[in-house]
Amino acid sequence: MTEAVKIGIFDSGLGGLSVLREIRKQMPAQPVLYLGDQFHVPYGVRPMEEILQFSRTITRYLLAQGAQLIVVACNTASAAALRTLRQEFPQVPFVGMEPAVKPAAEQTRTGVVGVLATYATFQGALYASVVERFAQGVTLLTSPCPGLVPQIEAGNLTGAETRRILKQELDPMLAQGIDTVVLGCTHYPFVIPLIKEIVGPEVRVIDPAPAVARQVAHLLQEQGWLASGPATDEVLLLTTGEAAALQQLLPALLPEKLPVAHISWHGDQLKA
Numbered sequence: 001m002t003e004a005v006k007i008g009i010f011d012s013g014l015g016g017l018s019v020l021r022e023i024r025k026q027m028p029a030q031p032v033l034y035l036g037d038q039f040h041v042p043y044g045v046r047p048m049e050e051i052l053q054f055s056r057t058i059t060r061y062l063l064a065q066g067a068q069l070i071v072v073a074c075n076t077a078s079a080a081a082l083r084t085l086r087q088e089f090p091q092v093p094f095v096g097m098e099p100a101v102k103p104a105a106e107q108t109r110t111g112v113v114g115v116l117a118t119y120a121t122f123q124g125a126l127y128a129s130v131v132e133r134f135a136q137g138v139t140l141l142t143s144p145c146p147g148l149v150p151q152i153e154a155g156n157l158t159g160a161e162t163r164r165i166l167k168q169e170l171d172p173m174l175a176q177g178i179d180t181v182v183l184g185c186t187h188y189p190f191v192i193p194l195i196k197e198i199v200g201p202e203v204r205v206i207d208p209a210p211a212v213a214r215q216v217a218h219l220l221q222e223q224g225w226l227a228s229g230p231a232t233d234e235v236l237l238l239t240t241g242e243a244a245a246l247q248q249l250l251p252a253l254l255p256e257k258l259p260v261a262h263i264s265w266h267g268d269q270l271k272a
């Protein structure tokens with residue numbers, strides 16, 4: 001029997017677990033190696049060049065560990081690095097993230113859509129191109145949600161400060177008539193219950209993770225790499241931060257228990 005093909009997934013931190021969760025649901029037999037760069041989180045306030053360097057090193061590491069398809073489960077890293085990674089690793093299939101402006105523009109009835117992402121994502125050419133291609137005639141109200149990613153990284157998914165940040169950003173959007181909210185950062189699906197509480201049942205909240213997982217399955221299928229059969233336990237989460245801290249947060253983030261290990265940056269290299 002040939003070995004099942006491993007997927008490499010990375011994010012600045014635990015946000016990409018919202019994508020991993022969907023991948024596990026849709027492709028339970030596929031081995032996965034996840035890397036959260038919690039040592040450097042948040043990425044969204046860093047220069048693009050620096051995010052590109054991190055993304056390049058992480059990609060190289062995941063490939064060296066046997067991953068054959070890479071999911072950039074981070075909108076910010078996708079904005080800063082996806083194009084370059086595809087050029088530098090032409091033999092590797094990549095799946096990246098872009099804010100789901102297209103489905104939002106198709107579905108909105110008020111013509112006003114809220115987009116929550118990071119500073120870096122809004123600055124990137126990828127976002128500009130998505131807006132230009134899909135958002136003609138739609139008003140996009142954007143917010144980089146300052147301070148939200150660190151709250152989520154700390155496991156504060158329902159507390160007062162997380163609620164304050166979200167209300168501060170969403171209330172003015174509601175006043176301007178949004179009927180759709182795009183989650184353009186993979187950390188934000190973890191606060192969907194709170195977002196829904198604030199925006200109410202009439203406003204649609206778009207989490208791109210299920211569509212991204214479908215794209216991963218499609219690419220695996222195309223390559224003849226899609227694993228079938230029972231769920232595999234060949235899934236490992238690596239963090240450049242504190243493994244114990246991430247392990248402790250996992251029950252609030254994932255429906256299954258997964259092992260977590262630490263990996264360190266040594267200069268611009270990653271070492272187990």
Ligand code: DGL
Binds near residue numbers: 074076
């Ligand atoms: N999860 C990331 C994203 O999708 C980035 C959060 C951050 O590190 O700023 O954009």
